[in-house]
Amino acid sequence: MxxxxxxxxxxxxxxxxxxxxxxxxxxxxxxxxxxxxxxWIHLAALGLLAALALPFLLGRVYVADDLGEFHLPLRNxxxxxxxxxxxxxxxxxxxxxxxxxxxxxLGGYHPLHAMLYxxxxxxxxxxxxxxxxxPLLFGGMVLFLRRWLQRSDxxxxxxxxxxxxxxxxxxxxxxxxxxxxxxxxxxxxxIELSLTVPAGPRRAVAELGLGLLAAxxxxxxxxxxVWLTWIVATMYAVWRAVSLHAPLARVGMLIFAVSAxxxxxxIQLLPTVDALLTSNRATADAEFAATGSLHPLNIVQxxxxxxxxxxxxxxxxxxxxxxxGAVPLLLCLWLVTRHDxxxxxxxxxxxxxxxxxxxxxxxxxxxxxxxRLQAFIPGANRFRFxxxxxxxxxxxxxLGAAVAMAILLxxxxxxxxxxxxxxxxxxxxxxxxxxxxxxxxxxxxPEFVASPVLVWTGPLTIGIGATLVLAAERQFRGAWxxxxxxxxxxxxxxxxxxxxxxxxxxxxxxxxxIPTPPGAPMARVAAPDDHGLRTGxxxxxxxxxxxxxxxxxxxxxxxxxxxxxxxxxxxxEYVRQVDQDEPARTVRWQPIANPAARARLVTRITADDKLxxxxxxxxxxVSAEPTVELEESSPxxxxxxxxxxxxxxxxxxxxxxxxxxxxxSYHAGWLATIDGQVAPxxxxxxxxxxxxxxxxxxxxxxxxxxxxxxxxAWMSACGLGLxxxxxxxxxxxxxxxxxP
Numbered sequence: 001m002x003x004x005x006x007x008x009x010x011x012x013x014x015x016x017x018x019x020x021x022x023x024x025x026x027x028x029x030x031x032x033x034x035x036x037x038x039x040w041i042h043l044a045a046l047g048l049l050a051a052l053a054l055p056f057l058l059g060r061v062y063v064a065d066d067l068g069e070f071h072l073p074l075r076n077x078x079x080x081x082x083x084x085x086x087x088x089x090x091x092x093x094x095x096x097x098x099x100x101x102x103x104x105x106l107g108g109y110h111p112l113h114a115m116l117y118x119x120x121x122x123x124x125x126x127x128x129x130x131x132x133x134x135p136l137l138f139g140g141m142v143l144f145l146r147r148w149l150q151r152s153d154x155x156x157x158x159x160x161x162x163x164x165x166x167x168x169x170x171x172x173x174x175x176x177x178x179x180x181x182x183x184x185x186x187x188x189x190x191i192e193l194s195l196t197v198p199a200g201p202r203r204a205v206a207e208l209g210l211g212l213l214a215a216x217x218x219x220x221x222x223x224x225x226v227w228l229t230w231i232v233a234t235m236y237a238v239w240r241a242v243s244l245h246a247p248l249a250r251v252g253m254l255i256f257a258v259s260a261x262x263x264x265x266x267i268q269l270l271p272t273v274d275a276l277l278t279s280n281r282a283t284a285d286a287e288f289a290a291t292g293s294l295h296p297l298n299i300v301q302x303x304x305x306x307x308x309x310x311x312x313x314x315x316x317x318x319x320x321x322x323x324x325g326a327v328p329l330l331l332c333l334w335l336v337t338r339h340d341x342x343x344x345x346x347x348x349x350x351x352x353x354x355x356x357x358x359x360x361x362x363x364x365x366x367x368x369x370x371x372r373l374q375a376f377i378p379g380a381n382r383f384r385f386x387x388x389x390x391x392x393x394x395x396x397x398x399l400g401a402a403v404a405m406a407i408l409l410x411x412x413x414x415x416x417x418x419x420x421x422x423x424x425x426x427x428x429x430x431x432x433x434x435x436x437x438x439x440x441x442x443x444x445x446p447e448f449v450a451s452p453v454l455v456w457t458g459p460l461t462i463g464i465g466a467t468l469v470l471a472a473e474r475q476f477r478g479a480w481x482x483x484x485x486x487x488x489x490x491x492x493x494x495x496x497x498x499x500x501x502x503x504x505x506x507x508x509x510x511x512x513x514i515p516t517p518p519g520a521p522m523a524r525v526a527a528p529d530d531h532g533l534r535t536g537x538x539x540x541x542x543x544x545x546x547x548x549x550x551x552x553x554x555x556x557x558x559x560x561x562x563x564x565x566x567x568x569x570x571x572x573e574y575v576r577q578v579d580q581d582e583p584a585r586t587v588r589w590q591p592i593a594n595p596a597a598r599a600r601l602v603t604r605i606t607a608d609d610k611l612x613x614x615x616x617x618x619x620x621x622v623s624a625e626p627t628v629e630l631e632e633s634s635p636x637x638x639x640x641x642x643x644x645x646x647x648x649x650x651x652x653x654x655x656x657x658x659x660x661x662x663x664x665s666y667h668a669g670w671l672a673t674i675d676g677q678v679a680p681x682x683x684x685x686x687x688x689x690x691x692x693x694x695x696x697x698x699x700x701x702x703x704x705x706x707x708x709x710x711x712x713a714w715m716s717a718c719g720l721g722l723x724x725x726x727x728x729x730x731x732x733x734x735x736x737x738x739x740p
Contacts, residue, residue: 035152036481037153037409037480037481037484038152038153038156040480040481040484040485041153041156041157041160041484042156044160044484044485044487044488045138045156045159045160045163045164045488047488047492048160048163048164048488048491048492049131049134049135049138051492051496051500052131052134052169052172052496052500053127053131055127055500055504056124056127056128056131059123059506060123060504060505060506060507061123061126061127061504061505061506061507061510062126062127062130062172062499062500062503062504063503063504063505063510064172064173064498064499064500064503064504065173065318065499065503066173066174066536067130067172067173067175068505068510068536068538069536069537069538069550070105070536070537070550070551071105071126071175072122072126072538072541073537073538073540073541074091074100074105074106074537075106075117075122075125075126075129076122076540076541077091077093077100077540077645078106078108078113078117079117079118079122079125081645082114082117082118083118086644086645086647087645087646087647087704088100088101088106088108088645089101089108089271089646089704089706089709090645090646090667090704091645092545092643092645092646092664093524093540093544093545093546094537094540094545094546094549094551095546095547095548095549095551095554095555095557095665096524096546096547096570096571096663096664096665096687096688097664097665097667098549098551098555098665099271099274099275099278099555099667099669099706101268101271101275101709102271102272102274102275102276102553102708103221103272103275103551103552103553104176104220104221104222104223104268104271104272104275104552104553105176105221105222105552106221107176107179107219107220107221107268109219109267109268109716110216110219110220110268112129112132113129116128116129122507123507129175129179130172130175130178132179133175133178133179133181133182134163134164134168134178134182136182136186137159137162137163137168137178137181137182137185138159138160138163139159140182140183140184140185140186140189141155141158141159141162141163141185141398142155142156142159143155143185143186143189144185144186144188144189144192145158145159145185145399145402147189147192148345148348149345149402149403149406150406151405151406151409153405153409153480154402154403154405154406154409155402157401157402157405157484157487158398158399158401158402158403158405159398159402160484160487160488160491161324161325161327161328161397161398161401161402161487161491162394162395162398162399164488164491164492164495165324165325165328165394165397165398165491165495166305166321166322166323166324166325166394166491166494166495167181167321167324167390167391167394168181168391168394168495169491169492169494169495169496169498169499170317170318170321170495170498170499171318171499172495172499172500173318173499174222174318176220176221176222176225177222177225177388179220180217180220180222180225180226180229181225181229181391183213183216183217183229184229184232184233184395186209186213187210187213187214187229187233188232188233188236189206190206190207190209190210190213191206191210191233191236191237191240191254192240193206194206194207194210194250194253194254194257195237195240195241195244195246195250195251195254196240196244203730204727204730205727207253207254207256207257207727207730208257208723208727210254210257210258210261211257211258211260211261211264211723211727212261212264212723213261214257214258214261214262214264214265215261215262215264215265215719215720215723216265217229217265218261218262218265218268218269219265219267219268220268221268221272223272223379223383224383224385224388225388225391227380227383228388228389228391228392229391231392232355232392232395235351235355236351237251237254239347239351243347256726257723257727260719260722260723260726261719261723262719263715263716263718263719263720263722264715264716264719264720264723265716265719266711266712266713266714266715266716266718266719267709267712267713267715267716268712269712269715270708270709270711270712270715271706271708271709271712272553273379273708274669274706274708275553275555276379276382276553278555278556278667278668279553279554279555279556280553280554280555280556281382281553281554282382282556290365290366290371290384290386291384291385292316292319292320292365292384292385292386292387292388293363293364293365293366293367293368293371293386293387294320294322294360294363294364294365294386294387294389294390295313295314295320295364296364296367297313298312298313298314298320298322299322300313300437300441301321301322301323302322302323302324302329303329303430303433303434303437303458303459303462304434304437304438304441304455304458305323305457305458305461305494306450306454306455306457306458307437307438307441307449307450307454307455307458308441308445308448308449308450309448309449309450310448311323311450311498317498318498318499319385319387319388320387320390321390321498322390322393323494324393324394324397324398325465325487325490325491325494326461326462326464326465326466326486326487326490327401327465327468327469327483327486327487327490328397328398328400328401328487329397329430329465330427330430330462330465330466330469331400331401331404331405331469332356332397332400332401332404333426333430334404334408334423334426334469334473335349335400335401335403335404335407336353337422337423337426338407338419338422338423340419341407342403342407343407345403345406345407348399348403349400349403351399352396352397352399352400352403353396353400355392355395355396355399356392356393356396356397356400358370358392359389359390359391359392359393359395359396360389360393362386362389362392363386363387363388363389363390363392363393364386365386365387368386371386408472408473409480420473420474423469423470423473424470427466427469427470428466430462430466431459431462431463431466434458434459434462434463435459437458438455438456438458438459441455442455461490464486465483465486465487465490468482468483468486469483471483510541511541511542514538514539514541514542514544515539515587515589516539516542516543516544517573517574517589517591518589520573520574521542521543521544522543522544522545523544523545523573523574524544524545524546524547524570524571524572524573524595524663525539525544525545525546525547525572525573525574525575525576525589526546526547526548526561526567526570526572526574526575526576527539527546527548527575527576528548528561528562528575528576535548535550535576536550537549537550537551539576547561547567547570547571547572548561555665555667557686557687558685558686558687559685559686559687564592564593567592567595568592568593568594568595568596568619569596569619569663569685569687569688570595570596570663570687570688571595571596571597571598571663572592572595573591573592573595574589574590574591574592575589575590575592576588576589577589577590594619596619596661596663597638597663598640598643598662598663599638599639599640599650599660599661599662599663600619600635600638600660600661601635601636601637601638601652601654601658601659601660601661601693602619602620602621602622602635602658602659602661603620603630603631603632603633603634603635603656603658603659604618604620604621604622604630604632605621605622605623605624605627605628605629605630605659606621606622606623607623607627620635622659622661622684622685622690623684623685623686624659624682624683624684624690625682625683625686626680626682628659628682628692630656630657630658630659630692631656631657633654633655633656633658634655635654635658636652636653636654636655636658637652637653637654638650638651638652638660639651639652641699642701646703646704647701647702647703647704648662648664648700648701648702648703649699649700649701649702650662650699650700650702651697651698651699651700652693652697652698652699652700653696653697653698654693654694654695654696655695656695657692657693657694657695658692658693659682659684659690659691659692659693660690660691660692660693660700661684661688661689661690662688662689662690662702663688664688664689664702665687665688665689666681666683666684666686666687666688666689667704667706668706668707669704669705669706669707669708669709670689670702670703670704671702671703671704671705672691672700672701672702673700673701673703674691674693674694674698674699674700674701675698675699679691679692679700680692681702689702
């Protein structure tokens, strides 16, 4: 082997088959030390997963934050529609009608969601959806890291550190986010196999898997996390393709696989674009996009995780939480200071460092500089909360911790005294910083600092972690087992105490505690913001319907639903009011006088599209787009015969042509027929559905069939067909080209 070949081989992951490049030799590792430690890490991971799943095993439902206020109500609607054999794309009891598939976070076309909510009770399906991401993430991390580190124990530790890191446990309240992140190590593994293994079934499976993983991520409907994980995947693919001198054909197959995966997700992707263009976010500016940037002062979380009452500099704990555990932090710091021991893992270590720095700068938003680049990327410039790039930081830290552990576990000669002193100084400096923060914090931020017990938990945690890392470096008996178990306890205490502990409920009790209007438990209501905070959708579980609502992509509305005229036209019967001054936050229901009927016929059309400009607010007078010319006549009779999500039928009887007005929200995807003949849909008062009917008796049908959903379904069929055909052919038996 030439010198040039040898230099290139150090960039290849161990045991990989590369192009004219020999694989690096396996590092000899005594199985007597590797296997027992791996068993302890498995035990620690199972313990954390069991603690996370305990409420599910006890028959309770996770309801923390957005889980109970947003995700559970949407999935209740989804489950009801699946069991009834009906479509779920339009949700009538939120925003007076809402393109819920376009909003995305329902993930209704993801196969896993469809199976869970079709066949299991709501509570069990919901809990399993939240929990399944963690073992999948753990398994993917183990397989990916094992190919690089050649040690099961180090790979398992890296998987433990990332699966149960602060980001993934705090974001337990955002299940789609964690599910998308869980795809990341599998994507990296698929890229690695596609670039390194020879042509054959293994490579075809890897390429097919990459396409399906890309589709699965997009079908989960949270594109911001797809964007973040694809940043990592793209960086990794470029780095590996360059370092391995991969043929263009192999790189081209990666691009093809991902492109086909994007097509396969068209049934979710196009509705999301549709919902974005008709949402409040369509006109968002740069200031909105920078909302939720990570304040640089949050770096104190690394050594003071419980210093502040909210744990973070800011109020949004799960979005701004940066703590990744004491031991992973200390191992990463050790790795940076001991670059002399990186060996053949040097490229991988540098990649982790670059990713960590890039992720932190991206999370800082405008202050970090990198986030400004997103302003030039269509779609990505609509994302907010740059702090979500914290996931990149913690992923990189898990990689770094795994590399450090693999290096420390290598059989090697004893370090000299000078090098040992470097480790001691590093650990003492980190512990000293934690102690100094605990002393100074209460003096500098007295109104934000937590209780003394919590404040000093930080130095205690860092101190124990530093002691264990030092003991592990010196190969003290039992040090590595203690380090693993302490890491599990540290991560579990930080994450589970926020997202799970005390934040579960019995499903029936949770629904039964929802206040409803007296005598009208199934009413259409409005629930204005409580002191600037958006009211959640929990009330939908009790059967209420909202003319407003809470969602990520809230549909743009022209009327002001804090005013009574708008509420009357939307058919709202009550307005929810909360007495903030009372300790119990008493809920009162204010009735709305004479709300509009579900369907009514009107004859008076005005050019005024603003209710505030009308001298006399009468439900008999409306604005219409396009303009409608009607003769004066007495309003006829409209009777609703079918009222299902995305499907309405109304019988009308009039003496002259009149405008049928529904309290359902307008969307360009509504299609109307009158006695089987296609009729134009009219936008009434800016927000509602209308159809002009002729004199006599007629049957009007309204069906929600947006172009984005129809074209998206065709895209998905084409993309899946491409994936299966192309890679199915590659999986088939290959003809021999050799001559006899």
